[in-house]
Amino acid sequence: MRGDTMTELLLEVKNLKVHFETENGTVTAVDDVSFSVKRGETVGVVGESGCGKSVTAESILRLLNEKHTNYEGNILFEEKDILKLSYSELQKVRGNDISMIFQDPMSSLNPVYTVGNQIVEALLLHQNLTKKEAESKAVEMLKLTGIPLPEKRVNEYPHELSGGMRQRVMIAMALSCKPKLLIADEPTTALDVTTQSQILDLINELKDEFNMGTIMITHDLGVVAEVCTKVVVMYLGQVIEEASVESIFSSPLHPYTQGLLKSIPQIEGPRDEKLYVIEGKVPTLTQIPKGCRFAPRCEFATEICRDKMPQLESYENDLKVRCWHFKDIQEKRGGMNGSRNESQTVNS
């Protein structure tokens, strides 16, 4: 890894808020989110379904319908604020500097064009290639993602491919322009683990070769542990913890992060009778608790938690956490009996 460039900031999201105008009034899906991505760094974003991961990602490319969307804050990409770019400036950034792999590949592939056409189109738009070069590049990219018979698949339409194959076409498209920043929204959820590991390797290679920064949105904590250097944990529109991948897994600070880690079914050791469950439900965006948003489900909640919202606080080297009592909780856990991952490492 290149130490010097590693420290270079690529993207900085600062106090981002995203408000949607809906029939029932304004809802704030992303509420004061800040984090950064350095060149060559892979940042994992995890959190409960509906907590605002995709909305945050889509904001970075300004893909949300701006008739109903209001942004606050800054999204600095190479020091330019994306939220202030004109449409033509934005088009230059999209696909060229920043690419995205979408959660739902079917809705982002055009059904009336062959997959080859769509990749070629993207290549011609953003790179200085002849049509011929672009065509062979498209096949090469498909091959890299492990699609069988890529020469044949380029001539097929999206509906002729299995779910996993469509996902790989999306990945080929996103990576073909060698972006500086890749935003991958659940890129491998539809894939089996051998194909998944092939794709993750591919992303890793590009990262090393071109110093690509990556935002990896996933609910697979195994993927996070394998490819991410830093992890941002979100809950109900806010970042509640940010730390290095090692620290998240060995000593998670926030009670929600702790619960999340305890819920994972293990692939080694004795099989549990019952999986751990975080009691209660995520409140809806129209009923956001006034204090700590996790308070209705938190076993450590006290008066202050229900009353006042904790801020995302820096703690020790590079840790950030949004919790009134994280130090006490940390002490109670004695840094020992926390996650099973930790005890597993000790045993093995």
Added chain:
Amino acid sequence: MVVEMSLKQSTPKTEASNDVILEVKNLKKYFPITGSLNNTVSQVKAVNDVSFSLIKGETYGLVGESGCGKSTTGRTILRLLEPTEGEVIYDGQNINKLKGNDLRNIRRELQMVFQDPYSSLNPRKRIGTILEETLKIHKIGNKKERTEQVMNILNKVGFQREHYYRFPHEFSGGQRQRIGLARALIINPSIIICDEPVSALDVSIQSQVLNLLEDVQQEFNLTYLFISHDLGVVRHISDRIGVMYLGKLVEESPTDELYSNPLHPYTKALLSAIPVPNPFVKREKIKLIGEIPSPVNPPSGCVFHTRCPFAMDVCKQEEPALKTIVHEHKVACHLY
């Protein structure tokens, strides 16, 4: 049948207990590929001679490469797809031969929970109405009884009475998944085929749904065929596991035995590739080289020979049969 005693038997459900509820025999499903004149030019051999049984009350996990035919197997068993060949025996009857009322009656016993719960719920109908319609189709109860039954099942899967009146979009992903389960449960089936039932869920909601699946299984003595890519989830919930590759069942084993002693080279590669949720553990992955072959022209002999690190001459010529190696552990590979 000789009942072998095994010390490490983690689950009481084995084929030897002979309580087979569903038997799949030499099942094939080929999709035609049509040419420009609407003539069949070739076929996608999505499921290519698969046999296995489900034991009453067990969870049978089905895993394998994306596109290897898992969903097609599930759909063909339910006759949501017409099988090309083979038998599916339930309760002494070959489902593939049933028609009309007999087929409808069997469908009550066999239900499916789909991967994407949203696309399978009508967005304009209230949840209560959607569930009651399922009862109506099967001519169960009168209006009042049906409403009562829906209220009961909603309660069972963790909802309150007020949820009866809500629309699908007012539920979160995990809640919708529970509605899908309620819809399968409401007509009191004996087998549920779960196709990636938790893959769209984050781990905390996933654990709720998995616990619920286990609870209702016990309560109603249900049998599950559980299709999933998540090998941690499959390990947690399954009593036995079948591994598929390119339309074939290549290995079958009780869960603990499979994870501690995988036999087929593909299974070994698959298990080695599971990402471990622990950044301090680095496992050695077996990388599969070579392209995934197309199910239109599967390789001769062993379908895995083009990518198998142990392939021998015989592998290209002869297809290995699925045979029992140790108690309940079967593999289709010339190495054994």
